[in-house]
Amino acid sequence: MPTNEHLSKQYDIDLDGLRSLVLAMGGLVESQIRSALDAFATGDAVLAERVIRGEQEVDAYEISVDQECAHVIARRQPAAGDLRMILAISKTVTDLERAGDEAEKIARMAKSIHASGRIPSERVPRIVHAADTALSMLRQSLDAFARLDASAATKAVHADAAIDEEFRAILRQLITYMMEDPRTISTALEIIWVAKAIERIGDHAKNMAEYVIYVVDGTDVRHSGLGMGRKRDEAHPEEAG
């Protein structure tokens, strides 16, 4: 059955191409976030502007992945594992696009903070640490997606709790500053926006890691405190997507 074999090979190429497209978009979002944070830490307005413009490219990726997904579904009518893959891809793209939006938000905030000449120097290190954690989580999720490695994805899901804790700590610290000196309130509010954006990036990375587990194992671990069989860390059983 040479024709059938040929067809299924073409099908594999389609699916692989789709995955590569998602990962290329992931790489773009990773670099957008890193540049946005650099712009925030250094006050580089040109870099911030580049991130804001780059957002259009992220959107373009989202549209082309969605179209490609629709094509594959229409032409191949995928089943079982392939169907899970297509579903996961289409959800991953949504989360990636939103993570890209958060990068844009950070870049806009960086621009406005530095345009007003208020430099949030002493608060930056803490934020940078939270941002590094979120970025590494996003990288782990995308790596897990590239390798279809459910155990790496599980680790990424667990890392989210650390970012949430980091966010709460930043919040507490900023509240202390604001109570001590009301003049810091406007800067502190802007920093909270950035911290919140970082926290959201962590959430999106967590969602993406959960889709990887879904593709590999066929189990939906969202809202379940991470599938019973895979739980390693008992500390946050109530965390849900």
Next chain:
Amino acid sequence: MNPAVAALLAGLAVLAAVWLGYHINNVGKLRRWLARPQRSPVPEAGGSWDSVFALLYRHEREHTREKRRLVHLVVRSAQAGRALPDGVVILDGSNRVEWCNDRAESYLGIDRRVDAGGPIVNLVRDPEFVRYVEAGVFSEAVGLRPGRNPSLALSLKLIPYGQHRKLLLCRDVTQEEKVETMRRDFVANVSHELRTPLTVLSGFLETVQELDLDRERTHKYLGLMAGQASRMQRIIEDLLELSALESAPAPERDERVRIAPLLAHTRAQAEAISAGRHRISLQLEGDFDLAGAESELTSAFGNLAGNAVNYTPSGGEVRLVWKATGDGATFTVEDSGIGIAADQIPRLTERFYRVDRSRSRETGGTGLGLAIVKHALARHDARLEIESEPGKGSRFTAHFPARRVVRVEHTA
């Protein structure tokens, strides 16, 4: 039937059976061996099968030897590939990972056991790299800062080879980038340092040219201009000295520098800068000289003593101490001056680094003094130690190793 014929037939039958048995047995051996040739040696047999087995044995031996040679070759090339100082990834026609060495694994965060067969752009997702791979023009390299270690600067280059294959070379260029940044900063700093006095100078020139000034005013302005000119001259002299220190070969160890007169000179210089505003003491413990270049040591010691005077308010104290230690000798300059904050200390010997710009200019510093000290000392195998407490004073100590220290022999 004739019994003799019967016996003959029976004999023939027995012979045929034995002959057949011999062949069936050997065919069986051959079949068993061929099923698993690695398990046992080629079987042996007598008669006509012997030559068959012998040929087979020779063939098998040559085959094994050839295989061993090839395995050896493959292992050796793989080992050579793994030992390369740069990261190497072998990509197939559709840019999928075929093999990579350990260095590439750690640079790019890939794993050859897991990632073999996967597209490289799925794992190295940097948009610039993805564009580079897709563009298919590989004459230039592309830069990459890996996400897991952004302090690392990599240069990636694709080299097509064989049929459709590509070699991805990853080189660590962190050091090169750092040197390049330093060079750029240095040029920018020199220009800035020279431009400042030049701006003042041309400002006064314009004033003197265009305004009709009285004698006293003119005299005053000319004095200020001379000050700026000599400042530029000092910067250039210091720069030349630094470049001489960097490019000249290390000083010989057999040239002996007499420390006592050198330090007396250093002290006199410091007294001149101080103009009586400080108490300056010199203490020599032990008769030791140094092996090295006198001019460089004079400059290093002079800079240390001069700094101490410049950064100590009037009425303060500056102590110069030359002392033999267990493993060499030390020259210490101690002051009761303004001191230096701990986080500034590591940067003090950077060119043009100043803790307080206005103060340094006021005292006529070029920002190069400690850089010269550091270089001159390093050329004498010595290291500079800086201790300080803001508000209390600083202590700069040059530690010379024993091989640079010469005992003074008193001849009658």
